[in-house]
Amino acid sequence: MENQLKTEGKFNYVEAGDGTPIIILHGLMGGLSNFDGMTNFFPEKGYKVLLPELPLYSLPLLKTNVKQFAKYLKEFIDHKKFKEVILVGNSLGGHIGLLFTKMYPEYVKTLVITGSSGLYESAMGESYPKRGDKDYIRKKTENVFYDPKIATPELVEDVYDTVNDRTKLIRTLSIAKSAIRHNMAKDLPEINTPTCIIWGKNDTVTPPNVGKEFNELLPDSELFWIDKCGHAAMMEHPDRFNEILIDWLVKRKF
Template identity: 65%
Template sequence: MTDYLKIEDKFTYAEAGEGPTIIVLHGLMGTLSNFEDTFNHFSKNGYNVVIPELPLYSLPLLKTNVKNLANFLQEFMEYKKIDNAILLGNSLGGHIALYFTKHYQERVTALVLTGSSGLYEKAMGDSFPKRGSYEYIEEKTKSVFYDPAVGTKEMVDDIFKIVNDRSSVIRTLAIAKSAIRHNMANDLPEMNMPACIIWGKQDAVTPPEVAHDFHKLLPNSDLFWIDKCGHAAMMERPEEFNSILHNWLKDRNL
């Protein structure tokens, strides 16, 4: 995916493919590579896929919150001259997509949520490793997945670096508190665009009941389950995730 990485103005992003635009939003401890299989699949099957690197650790501390991350998405779309897009978000990325949709509904063709925060207050904070030994960070990282082997050493190393950097930790906590403040329950019934909810049955971060609540509150939504799967379905079960989403987009003529 590094072959498709671009750095322009203040934005770093990956982009490939032609067709309707899918903007992918990664989570708090996530990276662009979390969506590599999804990026490759849809960019080769009729979509323009764009994954911006979110400024989670580079915004001024007082601006490190869900609102300003949604503002960043708006600025990115303006910069790229993207009038409307399908928004696909995991964890915090889903929350940013929802907050953006609340304010710019006309620019969102469809929503795709997987393990999204926005309803469940423990999704942000409790799930993310605090400073500690490498073994502790490794255990917490692997617990996000149904299959612990998905939590690679490289991933553990990256998270260990983040949680042992004071500036990053402060911003992580700021985002977590912001996410709790910006509960989306009252806003979801007003979001009338098609919504695809893809959830791991064994998600321990945003449990299955969270997916049911999203499905109940989003008026035009479909809910799909992936078994033997944790919080990041697009990483843990990429072929099944891509198949579900691909068929859903076709059924919805998106």
């Protein structure tokens, strides 16, 4: 991550550029560096990009859930004094973005989800590797991507450390169960916020049918596919991801 992490009170975040704020929400195993492609691209297009570190491992266990993360996001937006934002979420981050949009629709200009949980148990149930030896963790991490080379040794090490840290593992399991409980199938038809859905055609964590279902249930949504792409489109195909998103934002005048 080229940009330095800022700390203001309880918020740690990266910020780059000026203009309409784009807030990026990372996933359960997703680091801020996963979004370097966006952080380097969108400030040059007139947007302010912010990546808050979600408190996945710092909240009390009983508050370690999707709804509390949505409330944390509200506090962050209020802290920054933003009136309206563009939300971009991958995996768990997409789920948080959806729930936030349901809870606080007046804050969201447009929502962008990619590989989002929120519809099916399978969307979250296998999206984090369970404990095991490093070779097992490496294979599970590689399976997240179409191109296994994206799972660098550093990324595998990060995942391995997380799932073998008892405190983090307990919270990871709590978040996963919370995501399953917060199924949003009945809520999506009530979310009228314009939504851009960008999905990997080869996503095995949230398969293509999940992206189609989001598109069918969200009233004002468009679905875009990226070929030879797994669960983290913004990592595997950052240029194509950015191209789809900037075209959407320009077309919708965001």
